[in-house]
Amino acid sequence: MTINRDDAFDALGQIDAASRRSSLLHLYQRAAPHLILWGIIYALGYGIGQFRPSEAALPWLVLVPVGIVGDVLIAQRDLRQAKTGGSRWGLWFGLTATLVAFIMATKAVMAPSDPRAIAAFIPLMVAVGYIVLGTWTGLRLVFIGVGLGLLTLFGFFVLPSLFMIWMAGVGGGALVLGGLWLRHA
Amino acid sequence: MHTPNEVIHQSLRLRIMAALNALPAQEYLEFTRLRAILKATDGNLGAHLTTLENVDYVSVKKDFAGRKPRTRIIMTDAGRKAFAEHVAFLRTVIDDHVFQAAD
Numbered sequence: 001m002t003i004n005r006d007d008a009f010d011a012l013g014q015i016d017a018a019s020r021r022s023s024l025l026h027l028y029q030r031a032a033p034h035l036i037l038w039g040i041i042y043a044l045g046y047g048i049g050q051f052r053p054s055e056a057a058l059p060w061l062v063l064v065p066v067g068i069v070g071d072v073l074i075a076q077r078d079l080r081q082a083k084t085g086g087s088r089w090g091l092w093f094g095l096t097a098t099l100v101a102f103i104m105a106t107k108a109v110m111a112p113s114d115p116r117a118i119a120a121f122i123p124l125m126v127a128v129g130y131i132v133l134g135t136w137t138g139l140r141l142v143f144i145g146v147g148l149g150l151l152t153l154f155g156f157f158v159l160p161s162l163f164m165i166w167m168a169g170v171g172g173g174a175l176v177l178g179g180l181w182l183r184h185a
Numbered sequence: 186m187h188t189p190n191e192v193i194h195q196s197l198r199l200r201i202m203a204a205l206n207a208l209p210a211q212e213y214l215e216f217t218r219l220r221a222i223l224k225a226t227d228g229n230l231g232a233h234l235t236t237l238e239n240v241d242y243v244s245v246k247k248d249f250a251g252r253k254p255r256t257r258i259i260m261t262d263a264g265r266k267a268f269a270e271h272v273a274f275l276r277t278v279i280d281d282h283v284f285q286a287a288d
Contacts, residue, residue, distance in 0.1 A: 012276070019206065022222050025222060
């Protein structure tokens with residue numbers, strides 16, 4: 001068997017392309033259930049906020065911990081299926097804690113008088129997170145982030161009185177659809 | 186001294202091995218997903234997987250997910266080793282040529 005330099009270049013190119021695509025689809029598969037989970041949480045949290053505006057923050061006190069526990073359970077299931085013992089809990093815990101601390105600090109510093117402001121700020125932060133992650137990994141996450149950001153801004157500025165229900169239906173729906181889109185990539 | 190691996194070097198088998206090697210160790214890949222990654226046909230992919238299975242580079246597992254039958258593939262330790270050696274060989278071919286050109 002003779003393999004010359006051109007054959008070797010071509011083979012390494014094929015390996016690189018297949019590896020990239022495999023890694024990307026693996027990432028999409030892993031991310032999909034998390035997006036669907038948070039889409040449902042958005043729908044519940046903002047939906048309750050629309051109909052009980054005076055208690056809009058209360059459901060999130062339950063829903064956010066439920067979402068984090070759900071994320072952990074999904075990640076554990078993935079690790080069991082992969083039969084890998086290694087995990088990066090410290091990294092994910094650090095990122096989550098940093099994000100939560102940043103949102104709380106921003107809320108304290110900016111002290112928004114309109115509760116919709118913080119209700120819009122959080123999904124905008126999440127949208128930025130998807131865009132940044134997608135820039136490094138896969139374009140679908142970028143599209144989902146851009147979509148979520150634009151829908152949030154549209155609801156905030158164009159539909160102020162319906163913002164919460166808009167975020168419940170369209171924002172939550174966008175995440176669920178985004179998750180399904182990733183799962184079927 | 187690395188030598189070419191004739192089983193792996195065939196184009197589709199090379200890409201099968203690359204796709205499996207990109208996953209975490211001991212992680213299965215579903216046949217349908219592998220087919221999507223490689224844009225291969227069922228018959229062609231199945232035939233090449235059989236070739237790789239016969240030399241113990243991959244293991245094919247058939248089971249049910251709920252009521253749906255599914256076929257999953259995993260790269261064996263021997264497969265990972267052989268793939269790594271073949272990639273090292275390919276790099277050697279390129280490096281040697283560059284070295285000769287520099288002379």
